Amino acid sequence: MIMWIEPKPSPRAVPASSITVHLDRLATEVAREGWQAEPRYDGPHPLIHVFDRDVPNIGESVTLVHGTTPGLWWYRSSTGEDLAPHTQPVQAAKRVTRILIPYVTAVRAARSHQTQATGERCSPPPARPDPSHAPTIAELQRRFAGVVCWWGAYTYEWWAIVPGGTQWKIVNAEDPDTLIQRVLNTRKRR
Known part of the structure; x- marks a missing residue:
């Protein structure tokens, strides 16, 4: 964290x-x-x-x-x-x-991908994060020490940064369960 x-x-x-x-x-x-x-x-x-x-x-x-x-x-x-x-x-x-x-590159790439996939520009994020995401984020960070997780207000996806020595990996998913799998897969490869 x-x-x-x-x-x-x-x-x-x-x-x-x-x-x-x-x-x-x-x-x-x-x-x-x-x-x-x-x-x-x-x-x-x-x-x-x-x-x-x-x-x-x-x-x-x-x-x-x-x-x-x-x-x-x-x-x-x-x-x-x-x-x-x-x-x-x-x-x-x-x-x-x-x-x-x-x-910043990861967020911009995700926005570009979403725009290309849907043909619509992303709406601006809310001024404050949705409090309903806080328990999920806390659970993900408790389960994976050192991993930083968040809900992408622009991308409408779950994100995590997985530490690995000098190279960190950024992963994203549509839901927390898929994000967990991607974090586990990233850790296995290191």
Whole structure:
């Protein structure tokens, strides 16, 4: 399961304005890479949320954390990966792109497939996920540790990302039972 990892506490107080300056630099670079960047500076940890305009439900949140070297800060992803030092926002933007591309590509491919199969464009997803899917998602993630599952609001299918070393596999299905079979088959092949 992908979850937020709290940033390391700073050994000394640093004004939020100096952190947001570096996050703004990253926001400029991810925009050059073709992403949308939404600053979220009102919480306890200033961050920017990076996403694709056509797939707004999938994104990455990046914050700035104190490094081990005095005066050096790191851009950190929501999964805890240190992306690049604060002096290299271009490198951090490239790493954010590497993280998001597989997910966004999978959603776009599924939409394209659905459009070709039905001849109709997908309707926009609801603003909030359907709460009736939550128990199924929780059960799938409990049964398959490390597998991330969700209901595709655009594709109207079940999805899972199956970890496997350095190569992860994305599978989808029309119903949870078929998704379970596809996850099991993917794990057998690894």
